[in-house]
Amino acid sequence: MKKTLLATTILATTLLAPITASADIRINGFANFVAGATTNDDESFNNYTGDIDYSNDSLFALQVSSDINSRMTATAQILARGNNDYNAELEWAYITYAGDNDMTYTAGRFRMPLFAYSASLDVGYSYHWLAAPQLVYDVPYRNMDGLKINKAFSGLGFDYNLALSHGNVSGETLGAELTVDQTTLLSLEATNFEWTARAVYGIGDVTLDLNNTDPLLQQLSDFNQAVNAYGFAELGSNILVEDDQGTFVGASLFYDNSKFFAGAEFTVTDLENSFSSKDTAYYFTGGYRFGKWTTSLTYENFESEGDVNYLDDINELAAIDDFSQQLALFAVGVQAGQISETESITATVRYEAARSTALTLESNHVNDKLTDDTATLVRLGVSYVF
Incomplete structure (x- = not known):
């Protein structure tokens, strides 16, 4: 309630600004209204079940920007998600300074430049899907509080953008707060008329943060205390995630000649000195445009290794007594239990219904390759920008 009131107050103040000030206020917005359901009542995927849901992927946003002076611009984005009861929240809030030699400096809260579609991730109208590939883009962090430096330059027939970002990130996973401090991201994009x-x-x-009521996280905390009592402090520390260095690597390549398009994106996420597995995700996509219609097909894959580390310490712990053996089995199970491999195939048909408005029908068939469980999600949505 307080967040909603704050966001509404900010928006109202911004909308009244042209009356009280001479600043050039620009207001843009976008929205996605999506209905979806799985084809079987026993199936579930991406928070959808056999009952039609109208909120999971629906959202409405306003973006407000204003020139502070000839070099500085302030930007704020207020976004209300259907899966959050349309409570308006301040998604972005940053200042941009246009320096010399095609240098740009950004400070505040902005979207983390992790993926090819990060900047327009919520803007369904900006890409050929109804929603960006979930197996690749579903990460517990989206925005960064910090600084970003961009350098634009050209050469060899391409335009380049080199970006260095530094700041702090927060999100949520397993019902617990996840923070990534001292985050540093370096990205390079090269584009010409057809290739990116x-x-x-x-x-x-x-x-x-393990200070919550989630049963699994409570078990991890209890395990840490128990193995410390046996003198295995390092093993106990490894099951916790406390200032462990995480690494993210990504690459993408796209071709688009206005009629035919194809592309791929690949990511690897890893966490050192931890029971957490290395995750690898990628997708291939391609499609064709004819008139107001766009058809596309996308294949996605997500794999978590589930390798068991620290076996020497685990075996030594297991040999002490019956209780320590149970702790050792838990240490093995927590790591091996992370193994997963999921793939999906998505068929999409999009129609440009009106100016800046698209109607999209999408069928997403997902398969858990370890359990052979499958689900088919069908969604219909309208996306627009203004």
Whole structure:
């Protein structure tokens, strides 16, 4: 309630600004209204079930920007998500300074430049899907509080954008707060009329707060205390996530000649000195435009290794007594239990219904390759920008 009131107050103040000030206020917005359901009552995927849901992927946003002076611009984005009861929240709030030699400096809260579609991730109208590939883009962090420096330059027939970002990140996973402090991201994008290539590398100090009621996280905390009592402090520390260095690597390549388009994106996420597995995700997509219609097909894959580390310490712990053996089995199970491999195929048909408005029908078939469980999600949505 307080967040909603704050966001509403900010918006009202902004809308009244042209009356009370001479600043050039620009207001843009976008929205996605999506209805979806799985084709079977026993199936569930991405928070959808067999009952039609109208809120999971629906959202409405306003973006307000104003020139402070000839070089500085202030930007704020207020976004209300259907899966959050349309409570308006301040998604972005940053200041941009246009320097010399095609240098740009940004300070505040902005979208983390992790993926090819990060900047327009919520803007369904900006891409050919109804929603960006979930197996790749579903990460517990979206925005960064910090600084970003951009350098634009050209050469060899391409335009380049080199970006260095530094700041702090927060999100939520397993019902617990996840923070990534001292995050540093370096990205390079090269584009010409038909090709776009991008690479990103990032590191940060990751901490997962275990002070909550989630049963699994409580077990991790209890395990840490128990193995410490046996003298295995390092093993206990490894099950916790406290200032552990996380690494993110991504790359993408796209081709688009206005009629035919194809592309791929690949990411790897890893966490050192932790029971957490290395995650690898990628997708391939391609499609064709004819008139107001766009058809596309996308294949996605997500894999978590589930390798068991620290076996020497675990075996030594297991040999002490019956209780320590149970602790050792838990240490193995927590790591091996993370193994997963999921793939999906998405068929999309999009129609440009009106200016800046698209109607999209999408069928997403997902398969858990370890359990052979499958689900088919069908969604219909309208996306627009203004």
